[in-house]
Amino acid sequence: MEANQRIARIAAHLHPSNDQMEGGSVLERANCRAKGGAPGFKVAILGAAGGIGQPLAMLMKMNPLVSVLHLYDVVNAPGVTADISHMDTGAVVRGFLGQPQLDAALTGMDLVIIPAGVPRKPGMTRDDLFKINAGIVRTLCEGITRSCPNAIVNLISNPVNSTVPIAAEVFKKAGTYDPKRLLGVTMLDVVRANTFVAEVLGLDPREVSVPVVGGHAGVTILPLLSQVKPPCSFTKEETEYLTKRIQDGGTEVVQAKAGAGSATLSMAYAAVKFADCCLRGLRGDAGIVECAYVASQGQIQGKPQKTEKVRNTLDHSFGWYAHVTELPFFASQVRLGRGGAEEIYQLGPLNEYERGPKQYKILVEQRIYHLINMTQTGLDWRKPKKSWQQALKREFLS
Ligand SMILES: NC(=O)c1ccc[n+]([C@@H]2O[C@H](COP(=O)([O-])OP(=O)(O)OC[C@H]3O[C@@H](n4cnc5c(N)ncnc54)[C@H](O)[C@@H]3O)[C@@H](O)[C@H]2O)c1
Secondary structure (H helix, E strand, C coil), X not given: CHHHHHHHHHHHHHCHHHHHHHCCCCCCHHHHCCCCCCCCEXXXXXXXXXXXXXXXXXXXXXXXXXXEEEEEECXXXXXXXXXXXXXXXXXXXXXXXXXXXXXXXXXXXXXXXXXXXXXXXXXXXXXHHXXXXXXXXXXXXXXXXXXXXXXXXXXXXXXXXXHHHHHHHHHHHHCCCCHHHEEECCHHHHXXXXXXXXXXXXXXXXXXXXXXXXXXXXXXXXXXXXXXXXXXXXXXXXXXXXXXXXHCHXXXXXXXXXXXXXXXXXXXXXXXXXXXXXXXXHHCCCCEEEEEEEECCCECCCCCCCCCCCCCCCCCCCXXXXXXXXXXXXXXXXXXXXXXXXEECCCXXXXXXXXXXXXXXXXXXXXXXXXXXHHHHCCCCCCCCCCHHHHXXXXXXX
C-alpha cells in the first residue's frame, strides 16, 4: 500500500494537469508535496514554455524561497514540467496546459509571473504586438481575479507600458485592483544599465546600481546616471552613449540573434532577480528597493488629495496611492514589502540632461502612447482634470 502511494505521488508530479482536469488524482494536490519539502511561497509562471518562460522556470526551481512552482502555457507545459521536475531542488513543480487549467494553475498563488505572449518579430510594429499580447494578458489577469486576487503580479509581456494598464483595468473591473501588487517588470533595463555602466567605470557589475525610470520602450527608458551607486560622474559623450545603449539593449540582442529571437536568457535572469526581491519582500525583509513599472498616481477610491502629505508615500487608507508623476504609470524605484510595492520613491534630484526638454518630449510621447493604446482597446480611461502637458512641464521643466 505504501509503495503504491509512493508511486502515485511520483505519478502526480509527472501528470499533474491531467489528474486535476479529470478530478481523479490518486493523491490530492496537498499530498503532492515532497516529504521534507521546504516551506516557502507558491509561484506560478504563465507562458512557462516560451523562450523566457523556460529558463525562468528553471531558475525559479532553484530559488530556495519557492515551495510550489506552477508552470502554465497553452503549449508544451507537460514537457517543460517533466524536465524541470527532475531538478533536485526543494520546490514541487506542477504543469498546467491550456485555458481550462488556468484557474487550477493560479489557485492559492502568492506570486504570478507573466511572460506569456508573442515577442516582437522583424516587421512587427509595437501596435501589432500590443494587439496580440493585450488579449493574452487580459485573459490571464481575469484568471488571477478568480483564483488568486491577492497575489503579487510580475508582468513581463510587452509592451509593458500598455499591458500593465490593461491588467489594472481588468483588476478594477473585478474589484480586486491593488496597485501595490501590480508590477511591470523593467528589471532588464536595470540589469543592462548596471552592466554597461560597470563596463565604462571598470567595476564589477555587482557593485553598481543604476535606477532606471520612465517606461519600458525605447526612448521612454530613462537611466538616472546622476544617481548611480557608487557615486561617479560621466562626460556628456559617456552619458549619451550609455543612455542610448541601455535604451537600445533589446535591439542589440535581436540583431545579434539575427532572426533567431530576442532577449530571453538575460530577461529570465532579470525576472528571477526581481521575483526574488518580491518574495523577500513578502517574507518581510526590510530595505528592498528596486525599479518597477507601477501606478504613479491614481484614484482608487475617494477624492483625490494631491497634497505634499501624500507625495512619495503610500496612503495606507487605500485612498490615493502615490503621486510621483502626472502619468498614470511610471517606472520608479519602489520599496518591496509584504503588500508589494509599499512605497514609491520620488525621482530624486535630476541633472540637467535628465530634466531637459528631450526627456520631457519622451514622457509626452509615452503619455500619447498610453492614450492611443487605451483608446484602441476601448478600456475605461479617465482623463486627468489638469492638462497633462502642463503637469509634465511642471515636473520636468520647472
Ligand atoms: N519586460 C521585459 O523586459 C521583456 C524582455 C524581453 C521580452 N519580453 C516580452 O516577453 C514576452 C515573451 O517573450 P518570449 O521570448 O518568451 O516569447 P515566446 O514566444 O518564446 O514565448 C511566449 C510563450 O507564451 C505562450 N503563450 C501564448 N499565449 C498564451 C496564453 N494565452 N496563455 C499562456 N501562455 C501563452 C506561448 O505558448 C509561448 O510559450 C513577449 O511579449 C516579449 O516581448 C519582455
